[in-house]
Amino acid sequence: MIAGIPDAFRSLLFSLLALAAVRADASTLTLPMAIAEAMHAQPQIEQSAHNASASRDLSRAAHAQLLPQVSLATGSIWSESRAGQPLFVSANGPREVIAQVRVSFPLYDAELRALAKVARDQSAVARLQLQATRWMVVARVVNDYYRVATLMTQERIWKSTLSTDEKLYRDTYKAYRAGAVSRLDLVQTELLRNQARTGLQQSAAEAKAAMQVMNLQMGRPRRSTWVLAPLPCSIPVLPSFSVLAAQAEATQPLLQVAKQQIDVAQAQVAVRRGAIQPKIRAYGAYGVDTATAPRGKDLGWQGSISLSMPIFGFGAQRQQIAAAQEQLAALRSARRALILQIRSQLAQNYGAAVAAQKTLVNARRAEREAERVYAMTRKGYFAGALNALDLAQAEGAWVRARLDLSTAAVAVQLTRAQLELDTGRYPNSHTGIRTPSCS
Numbered sequence: 001m002i003a004g005i006p007d008a009f010r011s012l013l014f015s016l017l018a019l020a021a022v023r024a025d026a027s028t029l030t031l032p033m034a035i036a037e038a039m040h041a042q043p044q045i046e047q048s049a050h051n052a053s054a055s056r057d058l059s060r061a062a063h064a065q066l067l068p069q070v071s072l073a074t075g076s077i078w079s080e081s082r083a084g085q086p087l088f089v090s091a092n093g094p095r096e097v098i099a100q101v102r103v104s105f106p107l108y109d110a111e112l113r114a115l116a117k118v119a120r121d122q123s124a125v126a127r128l129q130l131q132a133t134r135w136m137v138v139a140r141v142v143n144d145y146y147r148v149a150t151l152m153t154q155e156r157i158w159k160s161t162l163s164t165d166e167k168l169y170r171d172t173y174k175a176y177r178a179g180a181v182s183r184l185d186l187v188q189t190e191l192l193r194n195q196a197r198t199g200l201q202q203s204a205a206e207a208k209a210a211m212q213v214m215n216l217q218m219g220r221p222r223r224s225t226w227v228l229a230p231l232p233c234s235i236p237v238l239p240s241f242s243v244l245a246a247q248a249e250a251t252q253p254l255l256q257v258a259k260q261q262i263d264v265a266q267a268q269v270a271v272r273r274g275a276i277q278p279k280i281r282a283y284g285a286y287g288v289d290t291a292t293a294p295r296g297k298d299l300g301w302q303g304s305i306s307l308s309m310p311i312f313g314f315g316a317q318r319q320q321i322a323a324a325q326e327q328l329a330a331l332r333s334a335r336r337a338l339i340l341q342i343r344s345q346l347a348q349n350y351g352a353a354v355a356a357q358k359t360l361v362n363a364r365r366a367e368r369e370a371e372r373v374y375a376m377t378r379k380g381y382f383a384g385a386l387n388a389l390d391l392a393q394a395e396g397a398w399v400r401a402r403l404d405l406s407t408a409a410v411a412v413q414l415t416r417a418q419l420e421l422d423t424g425r426y427p428n429s430h431t432g433i434r435t436p437s438c439s
Contacts, residue, residue: 041219100287111274188388
C-alpha cells in the first residue's frame with residue numbers, strides 16, 4: 001500500500017506502470033504486471049468501484065439532511081364561496097395566494113444524526129469491499145500466474161528432453177546400421193523419443209490453455225503470447241507465524257470489512273434508539289400568504305419551532321432496538337469466526353510454505369543425482385556396457401526429477417505469495433515477505 005495516495009489514483013498508477021512495462025517488453029510478463037493489468041481489466045472491480053462511489057454519494061446526501069433545507073412554495077387556491085364566505089373551513093378566503101421561501105433546520109434529531117452515521121459507515125464498508133474485490137482478483141491472478149509458470153517450465157523440460165532423445169535416436173540408428181547395437185536398442189530409443197514428444201504435446205496444450213485463461217484475466221486477446229519473467233531462484237526468508245498472524249488481523253481486507261460492518265450495526269442501534277427521542281425542528285418562511293391580491297406591503301416572515309416524540313407504541317420501538325442489538329452481536333460473532341478461519345488458513349499455508357521449502361531442497365539434490373546417473377548411463381550405453389532399457393530408466397528418473405524440481409520451485413513462490421495474500425498484501429510488494437531474485 002502506498003501511503004497518502006487515494007485508492008482510485010493508486011489503481012490508475014499501477015495500470016499505467018503496467019501498460020508502460022508491457023510496451024517496453026511486450027514478450028515478458030511479471031507478476032506485478034499481471035496484477036496491474038487484471039486490476040485495470042476486471043469488470044467486477046469496476047462494479048465495486050461504482051458501488052463505492054454510490055455509497056459515498058449517499059453518505060454526503062445523508063449528512064446534507066443535517067443542514068438547513070431551503071424550499072420555495074408558491075401557488076393560488078380558489079374555494080367555492082357563498083355570500084363572500086368560503087364553504088371550506090380550512091380556506092381563508094375565496095382566493096388565497098401563497099409565495100414563500102421556506103427554511104427548515106433540525107435543532108435536535110438523534111435519529112437523523114444516527115442515520116448520517118450509518119450512511120458514512122456504509123460508505124466505508126463499500127470502499128473496503130472494493131479493496132476486498134481487488135484482493136480476490138489478485139488471488140486468482142497469482143494462482144493462474146504460477147500455474148502458467150509450472151506448465152511453461154514443464155514444456156521447456158519436455159522440449160529439451162525431446163531434443164536430446166532425437167539426437168539419441170539418430171546416433172543409435174547409425175550404430176544399428178553399423179551393427180554396433182541391437183534392434184531392441186533402436187526400438188527403445190524410438191520409444192523414448194515418442195514419449196518425450198507426447199509429453200511435450202500434452203504440456204504445450206496445457207500451457208496454452210493456462211495462458212488463454214491468464215489473458216482473459218488481464219483483458220488481453222485470448223491468443224496473445226508472452227513469456228514469464230524468470231522466477232527468483234533463492235529461497236526467501238519466512239517470517240514467524242505470529243508476525244504473519246498479527247499482519248493478517250491488521251490488514252486483511254475481509255477482516256476490515258467485517259469490522260466496519262460492526263460499526264454500521266452499532267449505528268443502526270443508535271438509529272433505533274434515536275427514534276424514541278424527541279425531535280426539535282425550527283421553521284422559517286418569508287413571502288406572502290394573502291386572501292387578496294398580493295402587494296408589496298404583504299411581504300412578511302414567519303417562524304416556528306416544533307417538537308415531536310413518540311410516547312407509546314405497544315413495544316414496537318423496544319423490539320426494534322432489541323433486534324438491532326442482536327444483529328450487532330451476530331456480526332461480532334461472525335468476525336470472530338472469520339478471524340479463526342483466516343488464522344486456520346494462514347496456519348495451513350504456513351505449513352505448506354515450510355514443506356515446499358524442504359521439498360525444494362530435496363528436489364534439487366534429487367535432480368543433481370538423477371542427472372549424474374543419467375550422464376553415467378548414457379556414457380555406458382554408447383560404450384556398449386549398458387543397453388537402451390537401462391538408459392530409458394535413467395532418463396525417466398531424470399525427467400521426473402526435473403519436473404519435480406520445477407514444480408517445487410514454483411510451489412515455493414506460490415506458497416509465499418499465498419502467505420502475502422493471507423496478510424492482506426499483494427505479492428512482490430515492497431513490504432512483507434521478500435523474494436530476492438538471482439544475480
